[in-house]
Amino acid sequence: MSLEVEKTGRTVEEAKNAAIEALGISADLVDFVEVVEPTKGFLGLIGGKPAKVKAVVRELDPVDKAEKFLSDIFAAMHLEVSIEKSECEDGTIFNLIGDNLGILIGKHGQTLDSLQYLSNLAANHGMSDNKVRIIIDIENYRSRREDTLRRLAVRLADKVRRTGERIVLEPMNRHERKIIHMALQDNYRVATYSAGDEPYRKVVIELKRGGRRDSHERRDREVDN
Incomplete structure (x- = not known):
C-alpha cells in the first residue's frame, strides 16, 4: 500500500475522496498535507486548474x-x-x-x-x-481461567500427596504454567516443574522427597492434639 498520493478533482472534496480511495484505507487514517483549491480560467474557459490534494497515511501509535x-x-x-x-x-x-x-x-x-x-x-x-x-x-475470561487453574493446582496437589504418584498436566502456555507454579510454590508437600518443548510444554506435579511421610506425621500430630 502506498503511503503517499496526489490526486486532482473538480472540487477539493472530490480530490480528497480520490486520494482516500487510492490509499485504500479509512478517511480517519489520512492526513492531507497539501490542498490546492481549483481555479477558473480566463472567462471561465481557458487556463483553469482542478483542485489538487496530497494525502499521506497517518502514523499510528x-x-x-x-x-x-x-x-x-x-x-x-x-x-x-x-x-x-x-x-x-x-x-x-x-x-x-x-x-x-x-x-x-x-x-x-x-x-x-x-x-x-x-x-x-x-x-x-x-x-x-x-x-x-x-x-x-x-x-473477564482470563481472570476466570486463572481462578480455574489455581483450584485445579490445589486439587491435583492434594491427589499427589494422597497417592504419591506424580501428575503431568496437559500442555499449557508459559503464562498458565506460571499460574500453576505460583499456586503451589508454598506447598511443602509437592514440587512442580515444566517439561517438554513448546508448544507442548507441560507442568509436572510430584511429591517432594519425604513429603508423604511428613504429611502423615503432620496429620498424626494434628489428630493427637
Whole structure:
C-alpha cells in the first residue's frame, strides 16, 4: 500500500475522496498535507486548474495499530466487536465485547492467545525500543481461567500427596504454567516443574522427597492434639 498520493478533482472534496480511495484505507487514517483549491480560467474557459490534494497515511501509535489489526480481522470474520481499552501495570488491556465471541476464545483460550500474540506483533512492528504489551480479554475470561487453574493446582496437589504418584498436566502456555507454579510454590508437600518443548510444554506435579511421610506425621500430630 502506498503511503503517499496526489490526486486532482473538480472540487477539493472530490480530490480528497480520490486520494482516500487510492490509499485504500479509512478517511480517519489520512492526513492531507497539501490542498490546492481549483481555479477558473480566463472567462471561465481557458487556463483553469482542478483542485489538487496530497494525502499521506497517518502514523499510528502502537496501541492504535493493534486496534486496527483486530478491527480488520473482525470485519473479515463478519463479527461485530467493540473494543474497550484500559491501562494496567502490564500494558494495555483490550476487552472485547459482543455476542457469541466464544469462537475468539477457543479451547482453553488458545485462539485468544493467538490473537494477542499477533496483535503485539502488529503493534510493535518496526519498533526496537519502547515496545508496548497488548493484553486481550473477553468478558473477564482470563481472570476466570486463572481462578480455574489455581483450584485445579490445589486439587491435583492434594491427589499427589494422597497417592504419591506424580501428575503431568496437559500442555499449557508459559503464562498458565506460571499460574500453576505460583499456586503451589508454598506447598511443602509437592514440587512442580515444566517439561517438554513448546508448544507442548507441560507442568509436572510430584511429591517432594519425604513429603508423604511428613504429611502423615503432620496429620498424626494434628489428630493427637
